[in-house]
Amino acid sequence: MKMRPPLAGVSAIFLGYFFLQLLSAALLFGWKQGFAPSSVYEYYQGSEAMLKRYPDATDRFLQARSLEGILKAGLAHFAVYGLSAFTLVHLLRSSLGHPGRLVERIVHSYFLICLLELLAPFLTRIAVAPGEFRLLSLGLYLFSSAALAAWLLRQVLWSTSDR
Amino acid sequence: MKFLATGGLHGSRGPRLAITLCLLLLTLFLIGHGVRESLYWGFSPSRAASELTLPLQGHSWHSPPPGIVGAMEDLHVDLFLFAFVFLFAGATLQQLLLPPSVRRALLWLAGMTPALYLLARFLMHLFAPLAWAALIAAPALYGVYATLIVLILRLLWQKRGPSGATL
Numbered sequence: 001m002k003m004r005p006p007l008a009g010v011s012a013i014f015l016g017y018f019f020l021q022l023l024s025a026a027l028l029f030g031w032k033q034g035f036a037p038s039s040v041y042e043y044y045q046g047s048e049a050m051l052k053r054y055p056d057a058t059d060r061f062l063q064a065r066s067l068e069g070i071l072k073a074g075l076a077h078f079a080v081y082g083l084s085a086f087t088l089v090h091l092l093r094s095s096l097g098h099p100g101r102l103v104e105r106i107v108h109s110y111f112l113i114c115l116l117e118l119l120a121p122f123l124t125r126i127a128v129a130p131g132e133f134r135l136l137s138l139g140l141y142l143f144s145s146a147a148l149a150a151w152l153l154r155q156v157l158w159s160t161s162d163r
Numbered sequence: 164m165k166f167l168a169t170g171g172l173h174g175s176r177g178p179r180l181a182i183t184l185c186l187l188l189l190t191l192f193l194i195g196h197g198v199r200e201s202l203y204w205g206f207s208p209s210r211a212a213s214e215l216t217l218p219l220q221g222h223s224w225h226s227p228p229p230g231i232v233g234a235m236e237d238l239h240v241d242l243f244l245f246a247f248v249f250l251f252a253g254a255t256l257q258q259l260l261l262p263p264s265v266r267r268a269l270l271w272l273a274g275m276t277p278a279l280y281l282l283a284r285f286l287m288h289l290f291a292p293l294a295w296a297a298l299i300a301a302p303a304l305y306g307v308y309a310t311l312i313v314l315i316l317r318l319l320w321q322k323r324g325p326s327g328a329t330l
Contacts, residue, residue, distance in 0.1 A: 020278070021242045031225075031231075083247070
């Protein structure tokens, strides 16, 4: 007899929260840092350093962010990303039954993308990585998270396995 | 999430005590959340309208009024917290023997009430009338979770479940 995977309803609602969280994260990023490489760079390095790298950009008279401030925001995110990524991946693997090597590689890549996204603020501040790098890490994280969540949602809504 | 429960939920060697203690901590979380919300806007639409609703004139979505960032940060954190509270409560509920219609209704209520409250609570900073929606959603949220916690505890500690329920 065909039936939906266990916890289908719970997973679907959880994914609703997950999507809302991604949306709120993107909005917060846009409001605080902006989506231009120069504004992102300015957020971490301050206006003076930004104008040296992006002379044509307009500044917002910002001081460079302290490492303490970045660590304060980053610390909670290390735990949150770990829990969120694990839960998403665990539910996805459960819904797939016997995930193949490709799925395992996607899962491992996702954790690497999470790590990159977590380290990106520090790299932008300490190693003076360009604003483009920070935007790339954010884009990769949002895209891969949304893609995995959409995949899980598809499994939850349309899977007919009897696990 | 089956890893939450290894063995029968009702068995003396099962995770019953751990789940109970976790539910007690979640109760404290809900009480704390309610107190925080009470201090924030007093569950008063008029207070929300006068103190929290921000003027939209001269602002756009990419340059919102300054106060909205703080409200969005609250929403961002609360979405994470309630997602995991819901996941834990939902996963536990799923493993207790209940009539499917009752379980489905409880899951929907437990999933929807925090989302409604949190969204209305955020949007009332932009549209004052939505404070009324938050006011209605708040008791629903706390009531549903209080009911859920009591129900789970009751089913966990029954001598036997509705039909000798174990996992």
